[in-house]
Amino acid sequence: xxxxxxxxxxxxxxxxxxxxxxxxxxxxxxxxxxxxxxxxxxxxxxxxxxxxxxxxxxxxxxxxxxxxxxxxxxxxxxxxxxxxxxxxxxxxxxxxxxxxxxxxxxxxxxxxxxxxxxxxxxxxxxxxxxxxxxxxxxxxxxxxxxxxxxxxxxxxxxxxxxxxxxxxxxxxxxxxxxxxxxxxxxxxxxxxxxxxxxxxxxxxxxxxxxxxxxxxxxxxxxxxxxxxxxxxxxxxxxxxxxxxxxxxxxxxxxxxxxxxxxxxxxxxxxxxxxxxxxxxxxxxxxxxxxxxxxxxxxxxxxxxxxxxxxxxxxxxxxxxxxxxxxxxxxxxxxxxxxxxxxxxxxxxxxxxxxxxxxxxxxxxxxxxxxxxxxxxxxxxxxxxxxxxxxxxxxxxxxxxxxxxxxxxxxxxxxxxxxxxxxxxxxxxxxxxxxxxxxxxxxxxxxxxxxxxxxxxxxxxxxxxxxxxxxxxxxxxxxxxxxxxxxxxx
Amino acid sequence: xxxxxxxxxxxxxxxxxxxxxxxxxxxxxxxxxxxxxxxxxxxxxxxxxxxxxxxxxxxxxxxxxxxxxxxxxxxxxxxxxxxxxxxxxxxxxxxxxxxxxxxxxxxxxxxxxxxxxxxxxxxxxxxxxxxxxxxxxxxxxxxxxxxxxxxxxxxxxxxxxxxxxxxxxxxxxxxxxxxxxxxxxxxxxxxxxxxxxxxxxxxxxxxxxxxxxxxxxxxxxxxxxxxxxxxxxxxxxxxxxxxxxxxxxxxxxxxxxxxxxxxxxxx
Numbered sequence: 001x002x003x004x005x006x007x008x009x010x011x012x013x014x015x016x017x018x019x020x021x022x023x024x025x026x027x028x029x030x031x032x033x034x035x036x037x038x039x040x041x042x043x044x045x046x047x048x049x050x051x052x053x054x055x056x057x058x059x060x061x062x063x064x065x066x067x068x069x070x071x072x073x074x075x076x077x078x079x080x081x082x083x084x085x086x087x088x089x090x091x092x093x094x095x096x097x098x099x100x101x102x103x104x105x106x107x108x109x110x111x112x113x114x115x116x117x118x119x120x121x122x123x124x125x126x127x128x129x130x131x132x133x134x135x136x137x138x139x140x141x142x143x144x145x146x147x148x149x150x151x152x153x154x155x156x157x158x159x160x161x162x163x164x165x166x167x168x169x170x171x172x173x174x175x176x177x178x179x180x181x182x183x184x185x186x187x188x189x190x191x192x193x194x195x196x197x198x199x200x201x202x203x204x205x206x207x208x209x210x211x212x213x214x215x216x217x218x219x220x221x222x223x224x225x226x227x228x229x230x231x232x233x234x235x236x237x238x239x240x241x242x243x244x245x246x247x248x249x250x251x252x253x254x255x256x257x258x259x260x261x262x263x264x265x266x267x268x269x270x271x272x273x274x275x276x277x278x279x280x281x282x283x284x285x286x287x288x289x290x291x292x293x294x295x296x297x298x299x300x301x302x303x304x305x306x307x308x309x310x311x312x313x314x315x316x317x318x319x320x321x322x323x324x325x326x327x328x329x330x331x332x333x334x335x336x337x338x339x340x341x342x343x344x345x346x347x348x349x350x351x352x353x354x355x356x357x358x359x360x361x362x363x364x365x366x367x368x369x370x371x372x373x374x375x376x377x378x379x380x381x382x383x384x385x386x387x388x389x390x391x392x393x394x395x396x397x398x399x400x401x402x403x404x405x406x407x408x409x410x411x412x413x414x415x416x417x418x419x420x421x422x423x424x425x426x427x428x429x430x431x432x433x434x435x436x437x438x439x440x441x442x443x444x445x446x447x448x449x450x451x452x453x454x455x456x457x458x459x460x461x462x463x464x465x466x467x468x469x470x471x472x473x474x475x476x477x478x479x480x481x482x483x484x485x486x487x488x489x
Numbered sequence: 490x491x492x493x494x495x496x497x498x499x500x501x502x503x504x505x506x507x508x509x510x511x512x513x514x515x516x517x518x519x520x521x522x523x524x525x526x527x528x529x530x531x532x533x534x535x536x537x538x539x540x541x542x543x544x545x546x547x548x549x550x551x552x553x554x555x556x557x558x559x560x561x562x563x564x565x566x567x568x569x570x571x572x573x574x575x576x577x578x579x580x581x582x583x584x585x586x587x588x589x590x591x592x593x594x595x596x597x598x599x600x601x602x603x604x605x606x607x608x609x610x611x612x613x614x615x616x617x618x619x620x621x622x623x624x625x626x627x628x629x630x631x632x633x634x635x636x637x638x639x640x641x642x643x644x645x646x647x648x649x650x651x652x653x654x655x656x657x658x659x660x661x662x663x664x665x666x667x668x669x670x671x672x673x674x675x676x677x678x679x680x681x682x683x684x685x686x687x688x689x690x691x692x693x694x695x696x697x698x699x700x701x702x703x704x705x706x707x708x709x710x711x712x713x714x715x716x717x718x719x720x721x722x723x724x725x726x727x728x729x730x731x732x733x734x735x736x737x738x739x740x741x742x743x744x745x746x747x748x749x750x751x752x753x754x755x756x
Binding site for chain 2: 444
């Protein structure tokens, strides 16, 4: 009767979501979650375990020490090693007995002891609780203990919880600034996850490792790991977004701007709307990459809801690049230097200088059919000992790179722009049109792929059809037999 | 003091003496012996084992590799430079807190940046740059390399060349000379596209040749398609390739077919 259980579960979920604190105590909720996990564990359904985790996150704000302690007592056998270890980490509070006693009889949930899923869940709960209460040292102990325990388990139903544990494990170390210490452990865990075919774990751990490397600006190592780690279709959208973001960052540093732009924009688009901070980061990087590519991001990018303020420095920067004014660019870079260094985009902004000059040059080349090199140097505000010679070589390089279409007359010291041809006489529009069509078609295919169906529904439908067929056949057979009977008599 | 350490220190002293009297052959043999000796210290990367005299060992090893890098520049051996630098790098990155930073750190890091620039490995250049803290960018040696890269990207080649006169460290000269050659090729490439023609004296000045003969030789070797007549260099030949007006039919057919296929899948 899988369907019935499913119904009960979703009813319980609805109840948990609809009726907040007053009706049922946090402890009661926790017990319900435990039973969801138990059901998931017994029926080997990973989806239920992930739901249990989502329910826990909803409870996160209301977790109190006594709830956690009481839940531990409820879920773990008192003699077990895990109980002793975890109970010691949760601080004791007085006056909790009454509440627990009052709640206990109403909760008619009981679970089987000794399930590894429940044990790991307890670790996770305590860890979340400790992080929320800023007890980082205890959290580290708890995380390390849980990782040690995880190493001895190999169950697909634990993987979901394990991947969450890994993230919190890395989180604690990031909060206490000791990320470098856990790199070895994470690498070992990644290897373990690969051997166990735990793809969610691999995904999570790969991201954690990339984050770890990028935290210390170790782009080289990050790229080497990324390019060698096994890739497969993403299991979790969040992890995939993170992966794309890290990938975009690596590619930006290594000057592969086109690929970087794709990854960053995709990450910004795929990220859930609630992940505001993440989307802002993606947008910041995407803006710089687009500027480096010589594109000017549209104004709407900067006006997105809730991002306007954070993106202001980048907006002014874009403006400076668009105008092609070196002086303005310099002043913007100085004005927001603290923001840029906090975002660690300083070095990228230094690279942008070259684009500012290019844009300025392009503007000049469009507006003038002939202009002296000295004027170019003045307009671009090149400040060096020999601005004319600088301008000449800069123009020459721009011509070679195809940024402007012009020739230089060295004897007279001026630049002559060639007439710009009609863009519709080239293949340009055709190419643009093609890339748009390809994008739409690709989106459609992705959407089809992303459609989810509940497992086995296909088979059940078939069996229902078959049953109807069978019934029909039986009916016909009965009719025939009846007719034959009639004939006999 | 540990006898092994003393032995290596003595050998290193001999190496330095050989280096001081410019006996490069002796330096190379001593260096390879030193490297073999270093493998016997457990406190060095990648093991980082705690030992009572690990600080001395690390310092000595770092010193040896720093000299190895400088020696490789002197020998004008870029591969050896890369090898030695890779060995040296962990001492700069992973030993903070164990031994004090070396005064040679930034000059050598700057030298490596310059090498990457010369070899046109710009992506690696930027990856290395990201590893440096903000205050390192203020250091003249690092700043030199960063500004060079910027001028190089912009196309302000004369700034690159004038930077040769203002090298922050004597070891930089070798790479700056290499860079000058790269710059000449770049300028030649740009001029070809940027100008219709140049007078010989201008071309000579721009490509940094002291005599017409050198210019002629360069043109015949590197750019035989350039034409010299009436005291000017004409680049026109390279420009003759007009954009063809043909319709890219094969590509269009392929695209249309793929649309049809995709649409069929949808309907």
